[in-house]
Amino acid sequence: MSTTTRLKIANYLDIPEGTTLPFEHPSLKRPLLLCRVDGEIYCIEDNCSHRVFPLRDGDLEGFQLRCPLHGATFDVRTGEATGFPAYRAIKTFPLHIDEDHDIFVDIETDPEPGRISIGNL
Ligand code: FES
Numbered sequence: 001m002s003t004t005t006r007l008k009i010a011n012y013l014d015i016p017e018g019t020t021l022p023f024e025h026p027s028l029k030r031p032l033l034l035c036r037v038d039g040e041i042y043c044i045e046d047n048c049s050h051r052v053f054p055l056r057d058g059d060l061e062g063f064q065l066r067c068p069l070h071g072a073t074f075d076v077r078t079g080e081a082t083g084f085p086a087y088r089a090i091k092t093f094p095l096h097i098d099e100d101h102d103i104f105v106d107i108e109t110d111p112e113p114g115r116i117s118i119g120n121l
Contacts, residue, residue, distance in 0.1 A: 002108045003108070004106050004107070004108055005106070005107050005108075006096065006104045006105070006106055006107075007025070007104060007105055007106075007107050008102050008103070008104050009023045009032065009034070009043075009103055009104065009105050010023060010034055010102075010103045011100075011101050011102050011103065012041060012097060012101035012102075012103060013101055015034055015036040015041060016036065017036055017037075017038075017039070018036065018037065018060055019035075019036060019060065020033050020034060020035045020036075020055075020056060020058075020060055020065070021033070021034045022034075022046050022054075022056045030045055030046060030047050031045075031046040031047075031054070031056075032044070032045060032046055032093065032105070033045070033046035033054075033055055033056055033065075034095075034103065035060055035065060035076040037060070037062065037063050037076065041095055041097070041103060042076040042077055042092065042095075043092060043093040043094075043095050043105060044065070044074070044076055044079055044090055044091065044092050044093070045079075045090050045091040045093075047090065048067040048069065048072060048074075048086060048090070049072075049074075049081060049086045049087075049088040049089065049090050050067065050069075050070060050072050050085050050086040051069065051070075053067065053068075053069045055067055055068075055074070055090075060076070063075050063076050063077050064076075064082060064083075066083070067086065070085050071085075072084065072085055072086030073086075074086070074089075074090055076092075077092075078092060079091055079092040093105050094106070
């Protein structure tokens with residue numbers, strides 16, 4: 001049986017408008033990517049669904065994040081693939097922000113010590 005743990009991943013003030021911030025954790029198979037658009041923070045997996053390639057160096061134009069390798073685009077609000085050559089969505093994750101502007105994500109911890117996951121990341 002797994003349990004849910006809330007993990008602090010950043011502070012809102014660390015992410016300027018229109019930028020992204022990667023988050024890595026030793027127990028996650030793949031990093032997460034925080035994206036700030038119009039004052040809101042969105043959390044996606046930092047991995048293009050076209051090939052295994054990080055999105056962190058891609059251009060963020062409005063809600064669209066462009067993969068730096070072949071140019072696929074994704075809507076950071078939904079993870080939807082919005083531009084060729086990707087056609088599969090990427091994962092998105094709900095966030096919690098406290099009164100100190102700290103940003104948290106919920107992770108699942110399974111009974112195997114030291115192994116955590118968010119969804120199937
Ligand atoms: S790896 Fe991202 S578009 Fe090809």
